[in-house]
Amino acid sequence: MTSSEDLQLEQELEERRQELDDPIQPDSDLIYGLEDRPPLPNTLFAALQHVLASFVGIITPSFIVAGALGLEPADASAIISMSLFASGISTFIQAKRIGPVGSGLLSIQGTSFAFIGPIIAAGTAATANGSTPAEALGLVFGLCFFGSFIEMIFSRFIHLAGKIITPIVTGTVVTLIGLTLINVGITSIGGGFPAREAGTFGSPQNLGLAALVLIIIVTLNSLNSPLLRMSSIVVGLIVGYVVALPLGLVNFGALSSASVFSLPLPFQYGFGFSFSLFIPFAFLYLITTIESVGDLTATSIVTGQPITGKTYMSRIKGGVLGDGVNSLIAACFNSFPNTTFSQNNGVIQLTGIGSRYVGMFIAGLFVLLGLFPIVGSVIQTVPQPVLGGATILMFGTVAAAGIKILSTVNFTKRASLILAVSLGMGLGVTFAPDILDQMPSLVKSIFSSGISAGGLSALVLNILLPGSRE
Numbered sequence: 104m105t106s107s108e109d110l111q112l113e114q115e116l117e118e119r120r121q122e123l124d125d126p127i128q129p130d131s132d133l134i135y136g137l138e139d140r141p142p143l144p145n146t147l148f149a150a151l152q153h154v155l156a157s158f159v160g161i162i163t164p165s166f167i168v169a170g171a172l173g174l175e176p177a178d179a180s181a182i183i184s185m186s187l188f189a190s191g192i193s194t195f196i197q198a199k200r201i202g203p204v205g206s207g208l209l210s211i212q213g214t215s216f217a218f219i220g221p222i223i224a225a226g227t228a229a230t231a232n233g234s235t236p237a238e239a240l241g242l243v244f245g246l247c248f249f250g251s252f253i254e255m256i257f258s259r260f261i262h263l264a265g266k267i268i269t270p271i272v273t274g275t276v277v278t279l280i281g282l283t284l285i286n287v288g289i290t291s292i293g294g295g296f297p298a299r300e301a302g303t304f305g306s307p308q309n310l311g312l313a314a315l316v317l318i319i320i321v322t323l324n325s326l327n328s329p330l331l332r333m334s335s336i337v338v339g340l341i342v343g344y345v346v347a348l349p350l351g352l353v354n355f356g357a358l359s360s361a362s363v364f365s366l367p368l369p370f371q372y373g374f375g376f377s378f379s380l381f382i383p384f385a386f387l388y389l390i391t392t393i394e395s396v397g398d399l400t401a402t403s404i405v406t407g408q409p410i411t412g413k414t415y416m417s418r419i420k421g422g423v424l425g426d427g428v429n430s431l432i433a434a435c436f437n438s439f440p441n442t443t444f445s446q447n448n449g450v451i452q453l454t455g456i457g458s459r460y461v462g463m464f465i466a467g468l469f470v471l472l473g474l475f476p477i478v479g480s481v482i483q484t485v486p487q488p489v490l491g492g493a494t495i496l497m498f499g500t501v502a503a504a505g506i507k508i509l510s511t512v513n514f515t516k517r518a519s520l521i522l523a524v525s526l527g528m529g530l531g532v533t534f535a536p537d538i539l540d541q542m543p544s545l546v547k548s549i550f551s552s553g554i555s556a557g558g559l560s561a562l563v564l565n566i567l568l569p570g571s572r573e
Contacts, residue, residue, distance in 0.1 A: 134329045134455035137208065137406050141458055145333055149456040150464035152336040153211060156446045156497055158472075159490060160287075161190050161213040164439055168219065172226045172236045178372075180476060182240070182437055184365045186214045188473025189438040191466045193429035197422065197443070198462025206422030208402045209459045211447040212429050215440045217391055217552050218247070221383040222439060224544060228380060240437070241373030242380070248434035249376060250384040255427030257392055261420050267565050268396060269572050270410075271518050274508030275561040276397030276554065279529040280445045281502025283553040286533060288498045291491030298487065308350060309488040316343040316492025324453055333454045336493055343489035352486040363477050369435045386549050388427075391442050393558045395426050398443040401504040405448050406457030410508070448504055449497025517570040521561055529557020 135141045141149065165186045169179035193212030200207035222243050229239035261268070290296070292313040298304040316339040323335035331338075347353050399422045400410050409415045422443065430440040451457050472478050512518050532538065533553035539546065550556045565572060 132455065133407055133451075133457045134333065135458045137408060137457055137459055139458045140460050141456060145330075145456065146458075146461050146464055148334045148337060149450070149454050149458075149461045150468055152334075152454060153447050153450050153461070153465045154468045154472075155336065155340055155485075155490075156450050156494065157190075157211050157213055157444050158187075160216075160444060160446060161186055161469075164214045164216055164219050164222075168222055168226070168439070171223045172230065172239060174236050174240075178237055178240070180362065181365065181371070182439075184473045184476045185367060185436050185438045186433075186473075187469050188367055189429070189433035189436050189441060190214065191469030191471075191473060192432055192436075193425070193441045193466075194462055194469060195466035196429060197425045198459045198466065200421060200425075203421055203424060204428050205425040206399055206402070206418045206443075207459060208399065208406060208408070208418060208422070209447065209451060209457055209462050210399060210402050210422060211444040211462070211465060212426075212441045213444040214433075214438065215391060215442040217387050217394070217442070217555060218384070218440050220547065220551055221246075221380075221387060224383070225377070225380045228377075229375075237372050238375075241370075242375035242377065243439075244370075244372060244434045244437060245375040246377070246381055246384045247440050248374070248431055249381065250388045251427045251430035251434065251440070253385055253388040253427075254392055254430065255424055257389060258420050258423035258427060261392075261396070261423060262416050266572055267562060268393070269565060270508050271512050271521050272393070272558070272561045272565050273397045273400045273410075274505050274512060275522055275525045275529075276393055276505070276558045277401045277445075277508055278502050278505025279526065279554050279557040280394065280397060280401075281498050281500070281505055282526075282530060283533045284445065284498040284501065285495065288491050288495035291487045292495060293488070293491070295487035295491075308352075312343055312347060312350070312352070312486070313488040313492035313495075315346060316340065316489055317496060319343075320453065320493060320496055329455065333456055335453055336450065336497075339493055340485065340489055343492060344485055347486045347489055352488070353484050354486075355484055358477070358480050358484070363475065365474060365476050367436050367473070369437075371437050383545055383549070386545075387555075388430075388440070390549065390552075390555045390558065391426065391440070392423055393562060394554055395423050395443045397505070397558070398445050398448070399423075400508060401445065401448045401501060402443075402451070404504055404507060405451045445501045446494070446497055449500040452500045452504075453497065515570065517568050520568065521564045524564060525557040525561040528560045529553040532556045 162183050165183045190213050197205045197210040197212055225243050226239040229242045293305040294309040319339040319342055320335045323331045399419055403410050426442055433441045
């Protein structure tokens with residue numbers, strides 16, 4: 104064989120190697136992998152733990168918006184219920200993968216925190232112009248509806264962005280997702296915002312209860328029993344709940360005003376649009392695309408799936424397209440933009456169940472919670488320290504997944520600069536959010552999230568700094 108033929112053969116082999124997927128976790132310790140079908144009891148256990156881990160995060164943006172816009176209790180209850188209902192539909196689409204829509208991973212969809220600022224700004228502007236809070240919701244849902252098309256269109260071109268959305272970018276974003284969420288977990292451990300107002304934040308009672316839940320979950324995960332590992336979060340939460348009852352930390356007040364059944368009514372609040380108010384929404388849909396790439400990459404890692412190659416890129420494109428489609432569906436059902444949730448990556452690692460078929464049960468539970476608000480109200484009675492003891496560990500595992508991505512990066516001076524600046528920017532605005540108070544509302548909307556600030560920093564630096572992008 105001639106040298107030219109040798110060279111041609113070598114090039115063909117290299118191209119073939121690049122086409123093959125290379126899983127980052129060949130030694131994955133999952134009990135049930137992506138395509139496995141766990142027995143029904145195990146599936147229900149895992150689904151319940153995902154729901155408990157994500158429930159508060161899904162309803163919190165609606166709580167915040169309802170309070171900021173001064174919604175009537177009935178309207179507040181409606182958008183909270185619909186946030187759960189929309190998350191159920193969206194989670195089903197992501198896990199099932201319908202045609203090109205969805206990642207086909209055990210990826211949970213929930214209401215995005217990133218849009219809270221623009222939503223409140225748009226709603227406040229509408230009420231200042233004479234609209235009622237309910238009419239302001241119609242404007243907000245219209246903005247969310249049209250903005251979703253930006254993410255859908257962008258999802259078709261993500262493969263072209265592979266040169267700039269490299270492991271240093273996705274690893275930084277995933278790490279920031281976990282690190283910025285830790286603030287939420289530690290606040291819950293202290294008792295949450297109600298405890299701050301009552302002067303009991305960080306009391307020995309709250310810290311002891313959270314420590315009990317954390318110790319139980321860690322202990323059960325350290326055992327060799329697959330059943331105990333899979334049920335660790337549920338067991339920890341149940342024990343914490345039972346202990347909290349005699350301490351007087353369980354508040355049943357929400358149950359008295361909760362309705363039993365809530366029927367979804369599409370476009371209940373009408374439909375509106377404003378181009379000037381649309382700009383922040385458009386930017387944020389692009390930013391959440393980067394966040395979703397990071398989340399989906401983390402989910403691929405914890406389920407032992409590849410983070411390179413055609414299969415990976417197909418999942419990323421389908422997942423981001425699913426984000427856009429699901430945000431459109433959420434707007435139709437009177438809810439706010441949906442995005443992939445990072446909490447479930449921690450649950451997957453802790454339980455060892457990465458089967459996407461569990462997602463179907465998670466979706467069903469969310470839909471039921473949305474249709475029957477009384478059930479959701481019961482879950483809301485779980486004390487904050489109990490939730491905090493579980494979520495602090497799950498958020499930490501998300502950050503660990505990001506670090507695992509970064510471990511694949513060749514840390515040249517260029518990569519170190521990107522990581523240092525991005526972490527500094529992301530954690531900086533997280534620790535001191537008031538630093539943006541003097542900035543224009545558009546700038547504040549884009550950079551107020553630590554994930555957005557750090558993710559954009561990593562993306563821009565990866566484009567501008569000289570050197571090879573690995």
